[in-house]
Amino acid sequence: MNPMIAIGAAIAALTGIGAGVGIGIATGKAVEAIARQPEASGKINGAFLLGIALAEATAIYGFVIGLLCLFS
């Protein structure tokens, strides 16, 4: 296959870095908040899971672009 297509798909997959760093920071803050106030852990969990799903979305956009490069 055309090597430029492969390089393009590989660059598109680099968006995972942003998601990894962002979700790591969010997890750190969530754990800190739970350690500070364990009674609020239900709400903290809820906000944390929502934040993860939204932060993951940008990495998924990169994945979709990589798929578009390779298979279309």
Add this chain to the structure above:
Amino acid sequence: MNETAKETLTLGERIREALSFRTLFTVRVGELSIPITETVITTWLVMAILIAGAYLLTRKLREVPTGPQVFVEAFVGFLNGFFKDTLGHHWRPFAAWLGTVGLFLAAANILGFFSPIPGFGFEPPFALKPPTRDINVTAALSVMTILIVIVSGLVVKGPIGWFKSFVKPTPIMLPFNIIEYAIKPLSLCLRLFGNVLGAFIIMELLAMVVPLFIPPVASVYFDFFDGIIQAVVFVFLSSIYIKEAVE
């Protein structure tokens, strides 16, 4: 090419097959011939499961709930409370749509768990692939959501009030508010599609490499956890967009 021995397919061919949709038959309506893909058949299966479940669970309703009616009432009460919190005053018309979308997405994403895995000479007669891995399904749901947002904004605020909401914080926000009406459904659609397709491809690759004990364990994360969280995120974001439009 030998289609029955799946173990002889290479990795690229396996992925290409996971990304394609077979047309099973076509329906002729007048002059149009509508191709019925396996996505449509799987969606019918999800619909049948949900309708059968709803019928069986609401058959003998009593004033004082007993048995499964307790769980059904608790579930509906929880959903209604969530929509009342998020949507505010005009929550009732939208609770039915959002609750149905949430149930449909949860059922559709989990469906990948029930597909049998080929291996050791065993060829499954069917394969259940989650219908949300087709971008047509997610695009349809997000287009319906943005239509509901636009129409409810027009109805609640009136046409003049709706146009005025474009310049709401400051008039400089006008192009951004216009673009938002295109970005919101796009992000909803791509987020759900990318998550479900990625989970499906990883499960296919796992089943190809280690068909014995790992797939059910991995499926707990990929199918159940990921699928339910994506359904919840879709419904939550839709309700936030509707709240922005009607308040």
